[in-house]
Amino acid sequence: MLGNKENNKQILRYVLPSVSAMIVSFTYNMVDGMFVGQGVGPSALASVNLAMPFTQIMTGIASMLAIGGATAMAIYKGKEDTKRANQVFFDKYTVSDYCWTIHNRGRFLCLNSDRPFVWGNKIAAGTDGYLY
Incomplete structure (x- = not known):
């Protein structure tokens, strides 16, 4: 891999938990x-499968912000530029806060409607007990 056994051990130490x-x-x-x-039944399973891409997208955004922000902060800390590292942390936190605020407002609006995310009567009819 990198040719240095110490580096390989260090990489595995961080990769395996992830x-x-x-x-x-x-x-x-x-x-x-x-x-x-x-x-619950096949209709509820269909609703879970329809919701899964949204969950994966949110997980991807959270991972992107966390990993990217930590990497940028580590680079600036390595350069001993603490002011810029703190700014990167604040920027990452602000973007993350905006993302989750938008997500939660959208979720609140959907849960307060009569039928959130209706893709058909058959799926919606089987999900009443599961979603609420």
């Missing part, structure tokens, strides 16, 4: 799908 967390997350999603499919 990969493990992703495996646990995807396993949880599969098991949740099994329980919803068996316990």
Whole structure:
């Protein structure tokens, strides 16, 4: 890989927990799908599968902000530019706050409507007990 065994150990030390967390997350999603499919029914499973891309997009945005912000802060801290590192942290926090505010306002509006995210009567009819 990098030719230095110490670097390889250091990389694995940081990569393995991240990969493990992703495996646990995807396993949880599969098991949740099994329980919803068996316990509530196929219509509820369809609604979970329709909502999953939105969940993955939000997870991707959160990861992008966290990893990118931490990397930029580490670069500036390495250059001993604490003022710029603090500015990067503040910018990352502000963007993250805006993203979650928009997300939560959208979710609030959808949950207060009569039928949030209706893709058809069959799916909506099977999800009343699951969503509320």
